[in-house]
Amino acid sequence: MNRETIVSRLTGDECIHVRHESGLEIYIMEMEGYHSSFALFGTKYGSINTRFRLKGEADYAEVPEGIAHFLEHKLFENEDCDAFAQYAKTGANANAYTSFDRTAYLFACSENFNESLEILLSFVQAPYFTQESVDKEQGIIAQEIRMNNDEPGWRVFFNMLRAMYHNHPVRIDIGGTEESIRKIDADLLYRCYNTFYNLHNMVLSVAGNVKADEVLAICDKLLRKCEDQGLEEVFPDEPDTVAEHYTEVCLPVGAPIFNVGFKLKPKSGKELLRAELTAISLLDVLLGPSSGLYNELLQEGLINSEFDVDTPFTGSGFFCLSCGGESRQPETVRDRIIAEIERAKKEGFSAEDFERTKRVHYGDMIRSCGNVEANASMMLNAFMNGLQPFDSIEVLADITYEDALQFLREEINTEMNVLSVVRNQEATSCRR
Amino acid sequence: MHGILIQAGAAAGDAIEGDGCSIRLRLLLVSRYFALMEGVNDLEEIRQDLGEQFGLFTVTEPKFKTGTLTVMLLLPIIPEKNAAYALALSLLTQSCRKYPDTAAMTVRLDNMYGASLNSSVSVNGNVMQLMISGSTIANRYALHGENLAREMSELICDCILDPNAENGAFKESEFKIQKQELLDTIDAEINNKRNYAFLRAKKTAFAGEPDAYPVYGTREDALRLTSEEVYAAYEEILRRAAIRIYYVGPEPEPQLAETFSAAFAGRERSPEPLVYYAPSPCKPEPVTVREPMDVTQSKLVMVFKGSGLPTEAFRMMSAVFGGTPFSLLFMNVRERLSLCYYCSSWLMTGKDAMVVNSGVELANAERAKEAILEQLAILRQGDFDDALLENIKQSMVNALRSIGDTPNSCISDMYERFYRQDDADVETRIQRYLAITKEDVSAAARAVRLDTVYLMQQEGDAQYE
Incomplete structure (x- = not known):
């Protein structure tokens, strides 16, 4: 495990960086005098990552739009119980987000940080999808897509991207479309999970009232060592011009x-x-x-x-x-x-x-x-x-x-x- | 819950128990004092009396890298004056005599390392809250030894007391811009459908009360205003308002008391009593309002009312009902029954009202309403897990212990303790929440009943009864 301290030349602030033997990159900032803490467990996987292959695979796989966001929703449910129910016991305020090129699971708390960190690292590493729960989630995500479509600020921005890009998947809504999410099933979710939630593709970032040694001890206990799969992504050719003015x-x-x-x-x-x-x-x-x-x-x-x-x-x-x-x-x-x-x-x-x-x-x-x-x-x-x-x-x-x-x-x-x-x-x- | 980020981001007719829906008013008068107080999470608050209902409250905490100075002008609400007061406030922060337009003001703030200067208008009980707030980086990060906290206090004094005005009127060019801004703000309320649905529900729930009136006034009110009238409203604000100044930053700023005392010296002041607690009477029968709109998701808002509820139990009840992702509404109405995308509850404590907000398919709206009322019935009967209450307590403790990690959270807490007339420190408040029993929560749930249902109805064939 490599551990280094990174110091800002201009402000004097510092953080600890660890390349964990599991493959995960870890950043920790101990902030003296603060009561609260914040943790993010993220992967380089967002809505634009729809074409990819792993080392040794001949062809690129192509998956439906909106699958990264769908996966983010489903990961909160594991075989035994819902992650929110686990966080409820620690009092942490938990959430997650998906953007074009990343997904992150997070929590904020002022007590029981270590227990909440254990929940975060555990549920993100333990996917559990059934076709029944996938079918149910399709309805919830369709509602979210419709809700966003009613928001003028959202529409004006995404319409601009759609007009600007001919082929790049950034032109599609992060949540996908009602049509694309209907194509998602449990097998596809597992495939994308196994591709993008490899710890070599991920990061843990924590700041606030935390102790680096305690964070790293929890990481040692819970992180499962991964082999680097040689993930390759590809994007369609995109002309320099805009599609529409x-x-x-x-x-x-x-x-x-x-x-x-x-x-x-x-x-x-x-x-x-x-x-x-x-x-x-x-x-x-x-x-x-x-x-x-x-x-x-x-x-x-x-x-x-x-x-x-x-x-x-x-x-x-x-x-x-x-x-x-x-x-x-x-x-x-x-x-x-x-x-x-x-x-x-x-x-x-x-x-x-x-x-x-x-x-x-x-x-x-x-x-x-x-x-x-x-x-x-x-x-x-x-x-x-x-x-x-x-x-x-x-x-x-x-x-x-x-x-x-x-x-x-x-x-x-x-x-x-x-x-x-x-x-x-x-x-x-x-x-x- | 879950989100997408753009980078770079009671049953109708249910009998009410408890003490019913009578109106009680609690008058809040500010006493004079200078004191050192136990503040939030070990931070020490210094209180200085600068005049009648005119106080300065400071917290110094070296860990902060920014300092925030907030001036609150607090006065009894007169709804038909909302537009004039809102416009006066925006004119005060967009320019002043020394920095007479947006460009000059922006350059001034840019030179203070991008200091922020904001204003906001809101209503709390029967009090209109006009707030001007500026934030700067700590002096230790200034590259040329500037005292940024002092510069900010001088700038805010200039804004409030030396506005861009002459002969009893704001400068016409700035007035015209800000009046159009106000009109655009009023017009844009419809853009955010979730908030718009709440505003429409409020209009029915609090009909005839100040809360029913738009906080920025109506379009007609705004259109009628002249620069002279708005200047007169400005003078009225300075005369009528209680003034509370909060500073939270990394270093003591002893000059603040003198700066503000000197700035207000000689001004005629007759601040009025503030009424923060003004519960609304329940309607004999719940009223339902439907509004068709060209949207793809309907919005269902339900307003419940009670009266005289103990604050902690009321808050705890709302949290158990719909305040968190493990509360009854989220776990049942959204997760188990898949009836809506979001479904949560929150309180308007000064009104003893609880609001449930949800985004639903029109075809599911009636079922969602019934499911929400079903969860309330469960809460009233105490038929929920003990673990849920314990978890909610844990969540409250977490939130309370986070106070004090940002200047804004310190200021919000100091102000809340003022208007709730409750100076208890964080630990005492935590103990109060921990002492709440399941029966306290059920009693609070039994003390509210449904007053208003508002449905923003998407186009389609489905019917909502």
Whole structure:
């Protein structure tokens, strides 16, 4: 078992990293003076991982969309009882989530941390699926899909992705579709579980009122050694272009809501981190609340304070910058955003403003460091993205104005834009 | 329960037992004091009296990497003034004389390492809560030796007492923007269907009471407002409101008392008594409201009312009923019967009301309602596992012991102890929860009855009776 302490050069915060003999990567941050603790047990398996093969297999398997999320639901039930019922005895607040490229099981508590950790490590390693319980879950997940379809903020974002990507599975809702989840059965769940829940593909991240030695003792007791299966994933070829520039849906909403997105070439590892941090500061300078454009649009009544620049949306094979909010004239807002980006490409932008937004993101990172949940999530995200904890704050410090200008000129192609709009059913275009 | 993350994220006509649904009002008057108090989870709270219903409450805890300063302006609710008060508050935090527009204010906050400055409007009992809150990183992380807590207190004073106004009116350009914001906020209430269903249920459940009125006012109220009227509302807030200032951060900030005392010196103040406990009378028969909407999942909201319920038992009852993933509603209505995607309960303690919220298929709505009432009947009879009560207690203890790990949780706890007039420390509160018996929980369940059923009805052929 390799154990190392990773220290942040800038804040002095530190965490322990262990490569456990079972194959699992473990990150632990002991936070003195805190009462609460937070644990995440995650796998690099999300909604986009639908084509894969293991070492020695000739062909790639293709599975229905939404299976990672389905598996997340089902894993809480094991042969003897429900994991929630076990957590109930420790008082921990437990949950789980599935995103495009990861699934994580978590709990927060201020008492009985070790007992809750034992529950977490045990139930995630003990799948138990029957066709009967799978059939029942299909109804529950269909309800969840329908509920999300009623949420305008959800629809406007996913419609933008669907318009942006031709083939990449990121264009499909994380939960899949009602049709795709009907194809899921117990055998498929076991197959995906055995592929992606191998400990070599997973991470445990804990922070707060915890003792590293106790955490590691529980890991030694409960983790089952895995062989690395040589997992290979493949994604369909994705052109640089967008599939459609405009998409619209009609729902019961107040003012129309919109997302403007730009498709960028995907990146990975530290290159991706650097690109993300550069993009965050750059878009803040060009489109954020202190920018000239934001205030012009506000004064002209074209946006309101709901307008916001999103965190870059990135992962295996996708990279998208977006912003959005409420507007009665979303097409005009899109055109003005594109014009501002093109202007900045030619004329540059204020270096002073860029340094100021970097300072804001430095402040954001410091704020996160004082939060138990944020620290556990930071360590998990670092693993998922092939990085070290604290890399973000250190990479941010190194980014220069020149880097940002180069990124703007070379990476953002405004022709690769998508406008997604949710209009009220009373709108003219909806009544046609 | 479970979730998807986007990265980068009583039976109708049931007899009521207990003390029925009478209205009792508890007046809460703030006394003057300067004291050191046992705070939350070993943190020491310093209380300073700055004037009539005007207090400063601070907690210093070196482990924090941020400091949060919250000013609460608390006044008896006058529903028809909700829109004016909400608009005044947003004007105060979007700009001030020194930073006269969004851009200037944003630059100021950016220079404070992306400090946050937010405002919120909410109702608690018969009290309107207007809150302005700013958060900064700890001074030790400032790269040029800035005193960020001091800068934040000065900025908040500027916002509250030196607004972007002249000749008795807010500056027209900012007023126009913020008025449109308010209208958009009111229009956007329909966007979040779960919350919208609750607001619609509240309108029926508390008809004729302040809670029935939208917290931001109506569209018509907002449209009518002029800059002069909103400025007058602002002056009224400063005169009528009790002021509670909370600071929780890593270092002591002794200048805060002087900063706020000096800022408010010379202002005419006549704060009014606050009524946080204002239970609502039960309707003789439950009322059902159906609202068709173009949605793919219906929303069922049920409001139950009681009166004079002991807080701990009432909370424990709601938690056993539907407050956790191992409560009766989740385990039975969702998991066993698969009747809805979510089904949970929570309390409006100042109203002695319990709300059940669920997302259902229209075809299952009636069965879901019956199943929810069935679980309440089980609770009333005490026909639930002892282990469930013990587990809920464990969950309460966990939540209470987490207080004090963030500045916001400290501030929420200090404020809650104020409006509940209960200064008990965490350990005492834990002991109270641990002492609750199954019979206490059943008695609390017997003391509520169904008042309102609201159904946001999806399109389709299924019928709901």
